[in-house]
Amino acid sequence: MARARLIAGIILYIYVATHLINHALGILSLEAMEVGRDVFLAVWRNPIGGIVLYGAILTHVLLVLWSLYRRRTLRMPLREVLQISFGLLLPILLLEHIVATRGMHQIAGINDTYGYVLSTLWVSKPGSGALQSLALVLAWAHGSMGLYFWLRLKPWFGAVAPWLFAAVILMPVLALVGFVDGGRELVRLLEDDAFVDRLIATIGPADEAEVARGVLVLFWGRIVFGTLLGLVVLGRIGRWAVQQRAHMVTVTYADGRKIAMEPGATVLDASRRLGVPHASVCGGRGRCSTCRVHVSAGRESLPAPSSEESRVLLRVGASDATRLACQLRPTDDLTVAPLLGADATAKDGHRKSVTNQGAEREVAILFADIRSFTAFSEKKLPYDVVFVLNQYFRTMGGAVEQAGGQLDKFIGDGVMALFGIETDAAAGCRAAIEGARRMAIGLKELNENLKNDLPEPLRIGIGIHVGSVIVGDMGYAATRSITAIGDPVNTASRLESLNKDYVSQLVVSGDVAERAGIDLSIHRSESVEVRGRAEPLQVFILNDASALKELVRA
Ligand code: FES
Structure with a gap:
C-alpha cells in the first residue's frame, strides 16, 4: 500500500510540475502558454494519460x-501535520477549477484555453484566481514534502539536495510570475474587440443546461469527498468506542514508563502518546528503519513482520529481537527500547545494526550511582525506598533516552547506559555528555518534587568513558538486553566511583571529551591510575553537570 501511495504521489507530482512549467511560460507570452498547454494536454488529456492521472488521484x-483512519494517534511532528493538512485542503480547493476546465470540456466541449481560464481567474473572479494559485502552491508543497521524506533516505540525496531545494522554490515562483504576466497580457488584449471575438469563438458556447450539469458535478464531487472524510472521522470515533471495552496492550519502556494501548496501535504511536523521544525519519512509512526498537520482553506473541518490514530489517542486519516501531502492532504486552536517538538521521537508518550477532564497537559507556543511598534506605520504609528509586530510575532513564542512549541495566541504585551503538563513537560521546547534563537537570527537578520525602537532596556520581567493547543482545529469556563487555566498561564504572574521592558529580575521560569535540579544559583535570590500564588516564572533574552546554536535541 505504501508503495502504491508513493507511485500515485509521484505521478501527481509530475502532473503538478508540468502544470507549473506551463504557467511559467506566461513570462514569455500568452501564446507561449497556449502552445505549452497543447503539449501538456497531449500528455495528460488522452485515454492513457487520463487513466494514469485519474487513477493516481x-x-x-x-x-x-x-492511512488517516488507521493512524491510532494524531500526535505527530509538525512536518507531517502540514503535509496532511495541505493534502486534505487540495480536493476542497481544486474541485471547482477541475470541473470548470476538464469537467466543462467533457460536458460542454468547452475549449479551456489559458485565455478562457485567465479571463475567469484574473479578470472576472480574481479572488478565485488567488485561491487557485494558493492551491497550486499547496499541491506543490505537499508533493515536495512527500518526495523529500522518501528521497532523503537515499545515500546520494545529500549531494543533490541543494539543487533540488532550489528547483522546488523556483518552480512555483516562476509559475506565479507567469500567471500574473499572462493575466496582464490578457487584460491588454481584451481591449481589442477582434481578439475578444476570436477568444469567444475558440472557447465555444455552453448552454444553461450544460452549466447546470457542471454545477451538479461540482456539488456531488464535494459531497463524495466530504462523505469519505466524514467516514474516516466516524470510523475513528467508532473504533475508539469499541476499544474502550477491548483488552489493552501495555507497552513498557526501558526506563519503566508504560502506556496502555488498544490493539492495532503501533509502538511508534505509543511513543508519541507517551512523549518518548523516538526517531521516525520517514514519518512512519516503514522505509528508514530509524524507529527500530529492541524488544526485550513479549517477543513470543508478536505478529510476524510483513515482507516490507522484513526487507528493511534485513537491510540493516537487525536481530530477531528488533522490529520497526512504526510497523509493529502488538497484540500483547511487551517491553521495548528505541535503538536510535530521537535526532537520528537518514544516514543512521542505513548503518548495519550491531545487535544481531554481536560486534566489536567503539561506544561511550556511562555509569551513574546515587551517593549515600544505603544510609537513606536504612532509615526509610521499603515502600518509600521503592517509590523514590522508581522516580529516580524514571528520571535517569528518560535522560538517557532523550540524549539518544541505550539503557543497559539498573544495578541496585546504579544505572549503566551505552551511547553510539548504532551511530559512531563521536556521536556516542556527545550523546553521553548530553545524557549526563540531562541527568543532572532531571535530578534537580526530582529533588525539588521530592523535597518533602527526602531528608536531604539526592546526589549522584556519573562516570563516562569510551572504548572498544563487545556489544550484543545477551541474556536469557525475558532478561535478554543489549549490553557491552570489555575493559572500557570497567573503566567507566571506576570513573563513576572516583566522584566519591573528588566530591564531584561527573568524571569524564579526556578520550570522551576529545571524541565529542568539546573543550572541558576550564574544568579541573587529573591523571588517574585505573586498574587494567598500563597508562594513567586523563579525566575532567565537574561538580555540576547541568551547567554543560546542550549538545544533542531530543
Ligand atoms: S519511521 Fe521510518 S521505518 Fe519506521
Whole structure:
C-alpha cells in the first residue's frame, strides 16, 4: 500500500510540475502558454494519460484517507501535520477549477484555453484566481514534502539536495510570475474587440443546461469527498468506542514508563502518546528503519513482520529481537527500547545494526550511582525506598533516552547506559555528555518534587568513558538486553566511583571529551591510575553537570 501511495504521489507530482512549467511560460507570452498547454494536454488529456492521472488521484486520495483512519494517534511532528493538512485542503480547493476546465470540456466541449481560464481567474473572479494559485502552491508543497521524506533516505540525496531545494522554490515562483504576466497580457488584449471575438469563438458556447450539469458535478464531487472524510472521522470515533471495552496492550519502556494501548496501535504511536523521544525519519512509512526498537520482553506473541518490514530489517542486519516501531502492532504486552536517538538521521537508518550477532564497537559507556543511598534506605520504609528509586530510575532513564542512549541495566541504585551503538563513537560521546547534563537537570527537578520525602537532596556520581567493547543482545529469556563487555566498561564504572574521592558529580575521560569535540579544559583535570590500564588516564572533574552546554536535541 505504501508503495502504491508513493507511485500515485509521484505521478501527481509530475502532473503538478508540468502544470507549473506551463504557467511559467506566461513570462514569455500568452501564446507561449497556449502552445505549452497543447503539449501538456497531449500528455495528460488522452485515454492513457487520463487513466494514469485519474487513477493516481483516486489511489492517492483513498490511501491517504485509509492511512488517516488507521493512524491510532494524531500526535505527530509538525512536518507531517502540514503535509496532511495541505493534502486534505487540495480536493476542497481544486474541485471547482477541475470541473470548470476538464469537467466543462467533457460536458460542454468547452475549449479551456489559458485565455478562457485567465479571463475567469484574473479578470472576472480574481479572488478565485488567488485561491487557485494558493492551491497550486499547496499541491506543490505537499508533493515536495512527500518526495523529500522518501528521497532523503537515499545515500546520494545529500549531494543533490541543494539543487533540488532550489528547483522546488523556483518552480512555483516562476509559475506565479507567469500567471500574473499572462493575466496582464490578457487584460491588454481584451481591449481589442477582434481578439475578444476570436477568444469567444475558440472557447465555444455552453448552454444553461450544460452549466447546470457542471454545477451538479461540482456539488456531488464535494459531497463524495466530504462523505469519505466524514467516514474516516466516524470510523475513528467508532473504533475508539469499541476499544474502550477491548483488552489493552501495555507497552513498557526501558526506563519503566508504560502506556496502555488498544490493539492495532503501533509502538511508534505509543511513543508519541507517551512523549518518548523516538526517531521516525520517514514519518512512519516503514522505509528508514530509524524507529527500530529492541524488544526485550513479549517477543513470543508478536505478529510476524510483513515482507516490507522484513526487507528493511534485513537491510540493516537487525536481530530477531528488533522490529520497526512504526510497523509493529502488538497484540500483547511487551517491553521495548528505541535503538536510535530521537535526532537520528537518514544516514543512521542505513548503518548495519550491531545487535544481531554481536560486534566489536567503539561506544561511550556511562555509569551513574546515587551517593549515600544505603544510609537513606536504612532509615526509610521499603515502600518509600521503592517509590523514590522508581522516580529516580524514571528520571535517569528518560535522560538517557532523550540524549539518544541505550539503557543497559539498573544495578541496585546504579544505572549503566551505552551511547553510539548504532551511530559512531563521536556521536556516542556527545550523546553521553548530553545524557549526563540531562541527568543532572532531571535530578534537580526530582529533588525539588521530592523535597518533602527526602531528608536531604539526592546526589549522584556519573562516570563516562569510551572504548572498544563487545556489544550484543545477551541474556536469557525475558532478561535478554543489549549490553557491552570489555575493559572500557570497567573503566567507566571506576570513573563513576572516583566522584566519591573528588566530591564531584561527573568524571569524564579526556578520550570522551576529545571524541565529542568539546573543550572541558576550564574544568579541573587529573591523571588517574585505573586498574587494567598500563597508562594513567586523563579525566575532567565537574561538580555540576547541568551547567554543560546542550549538545544533542531530543
Ligand atoms: S519511521 Fe521510518 S521505518 Fe519506521
